[in-house]
Amino acid sequence: MKELPLSKAYQFIEPGPVVLVVTSLHGQPNLMAMSYHMMIADGDRPLIGCMLGSWDQSFETLRITGECVLAVPTVDLAPKVVGIGNCSGIDTDKFKIFGLTSVTAEKVKAPLVAECLVNLECRIADDGLIDKYNLIILEVVKAWIDPDREECRLIHHKGNGTFTVDGETLDLRDRMVKWSSYVQR
Ligand SMILES: Cc1cc2nc3c(=O)[nH]c(=O)nc-3n(C[C@H](O)[C@H](O)[C@H](O)COP(=O)(O)O)c2cc1C
Numbered sequence: 001m002k003e004l005p006l007s008k009a010y011q012f013i014e015p016g017p018v019v020l021v022v023t024s025l026h027g028q029p030n031l032m033a034m035s036y037h038m039m040i041a042d043g044d045r046p047l048i049g050c051m052l053g054s055w056d057q058s059f060e061t062l063r064i065t066g067e068c069v070l071a072v073p074t075v076d077l078a079p080k081v082v083g084i085g086n087c088s089g090i091d092t093d094k095f096k097i098f099g100l101t102s103v104t105a106e107k108v109k110a111p112l113v114a115e116c117l118v119n120l121e122c123r124i125a126d127d128g129l130i131d132k133y134n135l136i137i138l139e140v141v142k143a144w145i146d147p148d149r150e151e152c153r154l155i156h157h158k159g160n161g162t163f164t165v166d167g168e169t170l171d172l173r174d175r176m177v178k179w180s181s182y183v184q185r
Contacts, residue, residue, distance in 0.1 A: 011159035017166075018081055018157050021052065022069040022102075023061040024110040029102055031071075031094045031113070032058040033085030035157040046140040047125055054134060057089040062136065066124045067108040070138070071116040075153045075165045082161075107142045117152055119144045 018035045036051035048070070052059040062068050073081050080098045087094065095102055102111035105121050112119035121144075126137035153166040173183045 008159075014156055016156070017072060017154035018085075018163070020071040020073060020081065020084060020113060020116065021050070021058050021062070022071055022110045022113060023058050023065065023067075025061045025065060028089075028093075029095055029111050030058055030061060030089030031084050031098075031100070032056055032089070033081050034070075037070075040137065046120075046143075048120075048122070048138045048140065050136050050138055051134050052136060059134070061089075062124070063127075063130070065109065067110060068122050068138070069105055069108060069110045069112055070120040070122055070140075071113040072118040072120075072154065073113075073116050074149070074151045075155050076151050077115060078155050078163060081155065105142070112144060117146055117149055117154075 016035070016037055016039075018033055019037065021032050021034050023030050032052075034050060034052065038049045040047040040049050050070075052062060054060075058068075080100070083098060084094050087097075094100070101114035103114050103119075105112050105119070108121045108123065110121075112121075120140045121142035122138035122140050124136055125139035129135040129137070156164040156166075158164060176183045
């Protein structure tokens, strides 16, 4: 084994698909790209841990409003997702610039993104780790999926501007003997 610089460790821990964090302040919606997230609980009260940098306008808005939408884009949106993650809502109307359509959400003021496969309406469930790690625990309070979409492949950031696209599916359901409840979902 050759030593790996510590700064590269994160490139090998798949954090899940890149998502868009949608926030809204005083009726002005904004978007950012986010790949530092993890499921903390599933079932009827899903909890998701999200790391937002304090340099992000979205971080400030999320702290103030306590709510957001996590919109899950597919591979066709990848160039827009990277663009969204490389400019700031302070001086850019990202819905307009990137040609995305906002749709009124049901439980939060931040809008859904019509072009995304899935939209999760979220509220902050726990802010206790924000000061230490910028880690925000979100609770999903409403979830939406576009059932008519043909393109369902998600994108996964490799940590350096390259991405892996969802590919081959392995069906090992018959081995999920301890977790058969997951298989039946
Ligand atoms: C692929 C990708 C993934 C990103 N993941 C994160 C992340 O997990 N957390 C974070 O704070 N910023 C992340 N960013 C950076 C923000 O999206 C970026 O700082 C953005 O410009 C913030 O926009 P805002 O200032 O309008 O909120 C990511 C950017 C890209 C391109």
